Amino acid sequence: MLRAFFVGLSENATLRSFAERSSLGNRFSSRFVAGTEISDAVRATQAINRGGMSVTIDNLGENVTNPDEARHSAQLYRQILDAIVANNLNANISLKLTHMGLDVDEKLAREIVSGLVAKAASMKPPSFVRVDMEGSPYTQRTLDFVHELHRMAGNANAVGTVIQAYLKRSESDIEKLLAERIRIRLCKGAYKEPPEIAFAAKSDVDANYVKLMKVLMKSGIYHGLATHDENIIRQAEAFARREKISPDSFEFQMLYGIRRDLQQSLVRHGWRVRVYIPFGSEWYPYFMRRLGERPANVFFVLRNFLRA
Numbered sequence: 001m002l003r004a005f006f007v008g009l010s011e012n013a014t015l016r017s018f019a020e021r022s023s024l025g026n027r028f029s030s031r032f033v034a035g036t037e038i039s040d041a042v043r044a045t046q047a048i049n050r051g052g053m054s055v056t057i058d059n060l061g062e063n064v065t066n067p068d069e070a071r072h073s074a075q076l077y078r079q080i081l082d083a084i085v086a087n088n089l090n091a092n093i094s095l096k097l098t099h100m101g102l103d104v105d106e107k108l109a110r111e112i113v114s115g116l117v118a119k120a121a122s123m124k125p126p127s128f129v130r131v132d133m134e135g136s137p138y139t140q141r142t143l144d145f146v147h148e149l150h151r152m153a154g155n156a157n158a159v160g161t162v163i164q165a166y167l168k169r170s171e172s173d174i175e176k177l178l179a180e181r182i183r184i185r186l187c188k189g190a191y192k193e194p195p196e197i198a199f200a201a202k203s204d205v206d207a208n209y210v211k212l213m214k215v216l217m218k219s220g221i222y223h224g225l226a227t228h229d230e231n232i233i234r235q236a237e238a239f240a241r242r243e244k245i246s247p248d249s250f251e252f253q254m255l256y257g258i259r260r261d262l263q264q265s266l267v268r269h270g271w272r273v274r275v276y277i278p279f280g281s282e283w284y285p286y287f288m289r290r291l292g293e294r295p296a297n298v299f300f301v302l303r304n305f306l307r308a
């Protein structure tokens, strides 16, 4: 219930505009957001890289409302790719199609994202664009988009997407992605979805995650297992050992500021870990979804704030 409450809050435009403009809001969000500027993301990435982990950088934003905003988002992502090269970062980028204008002008979004993928593919060393998955109205459109991008010449290793274990359709989506050798990030799913299309019980989501995770790990394609769920992570480790799956053939992925202890201990045990670093001024929906995932976060953020 609390999760649904915060997902509801994450969609509230009035609260969003108030929060993102207030310095108080910016202080609260710093628990999960690296800062507002590219230089903040670069600094955070360097620190994570020093800890033996790779990074994916996300410029926060979703649902732009006009082509200029979409072009501006694209420009920022180009600058991030340049910053990755200039600072020799072990990082790639994650983006949302609605941030690139999907709802405003699909043709423009296509141009923007294919340009970014082409730029990532041509970098030395080559980088990678992860297309994040949004709420279910975007699932099919996102998958179609990624299949199309992946088929373009030179893009095969430079673009991938995300599958949400809470959706009942995910097993069949994975089959189609694997048939084209498209890299997948598996997560549980962060949006509010109706029970007709999504598993409602956490135990069912977790069971589906583990089932899909095993399919990905056996596929011979490099995937990301995005979760902070220690129980699932232990099952992945045991499965890899049992099936003799090399630790270099997949990676765990976690969000910036969440379970840093677990991130570091996985690295110490020889597993690959990538940290998702979000930055930017449009942090409100992302931050609210994180609060809703764990009630203790609300108290954690408040306590740190009162201490400061």
Ligand code: FAD
Residues within 6 Å of the ligand: 131, 132, 133, 134, 162, 164, 185, 187, 188, 189, 190, 191, 226, 227, 228, 229, 230, 253, 254, 255, 258, 259, 275, 276, 289, 290, 291, 293, 294, 297
């Ligand atoms: P949960 O069962 O939610 O949590 C397991 C344990 O992890 C909790 O008990 C707690 O100890 C810890 N934990 C989880 N969340 C938090 C938190 N916010 N704060 C503190 N501790 C926490 N979702 C999408 O829908 N689309 C995406 O494209 C997407 N990309 C993602 C990329 C990455 C790298 C990651 C890690 C997640 C992504 N997600 C995405 C979010 C994901 O769907 C889940 O909402 C989120 O990861 C919480 O699920 P969990 O697997 O950690 O398991």
